[in-house]
Amino acid sequence: MNRIFLVDDHPMLLSGLRYMIGQQENLSVCGEASSARAALEAIPLLRPDLVVTDITLPDKSGLELIKDLLALNPETRVLVFSMHDEMLYAERVIRAGGRGYLVKGSDSDRLIRAIREVLGGAISLSDRVSHHILSRMAVGSKREPSFGPATLTDRELEIFQLLGRGFSTPQIGEQLHISPRTVDAHRNNIRLKLSLPDAPAVMREAVIWVEQGGVTGSREG
DSSP, rough: OEEEEESSHHHHHHHHHHHHHHSTTTEEEEESSSHHHHHHHHHHOOOOSSSEESBOOSSSBHHHHHHHHHHHHOOOOEEESSSHHHHHHHHHHHHHHHHEEEBBBBBBHHHHHHHHHHHHTTBBBBBBHHHHHHHHSSSTOOOOOOOOOGGGGGGHHHHHHHHTTTOHHHHHHHHHTTTTTHHHHHHHHHHHHHTTTTHHHHHHHHHHHHHHSSSSTTTOO
C-alpha cells in the first residue's frame, strides 16, 4: 500500500482528494496538513511514500516546503497540485527537487496517473511543460527571453505573491523569517525586473497578478 500525505489549506479539496485516493487500489492517505509547518512536523514521523502539496500555503511557499522536506530526507517524493500557471511554476518545482506538477482542474484520472508516475520513480509533467523544458535544454537552442513574474527568483516570486495577497513588509518578514530590510531589497529587485516606477506600482501589479490566478507575464510592458 502506497501511503500519501496531503498538504493544502482548503478543507473541501482535502476531503475530495482523500476520498478519491482512498478509492484507488494500493493507495491510501496517511495524513494531512493545512500548513507547511504542520507538514514539516508530521511528514518525518509518518514517512509517506508521496507528498501531494499546493504551492500557496498560509505560512510558506510550497517551493520552500519541498526544499525543507528534501533537507530532512532527500528520498522524499513530492508532487505539486496547484492552481498556478504551470509554465511559471513547474520548472521551479523540478529545480527545487519536486517530482511533478499538475494544475488543479485536471480530471481525477490525470491526477491518479500523476501520483502513480511519481510513485514509480518518474517525473510527471504535462506534454506542454515537458516540451518547453526539453527545448530549453537542447544543445544550440535559443533560450526565449522571460518577461514579467517569470524573471523573478523563487524568493522574489514568493514575496510578490504575498504582496498581492495584502501582506505588509513586516508581515512578510515575519512569515519568511527575514528582516524587513531584506524584504525591501527583494521588493526593489522586483520593481527593477518588472520595470515599475515605485513601490506602490509593485503592490498594484502584485494584486492584479494574484487576482488573475498567477498568470505568467500579466500586464507586461
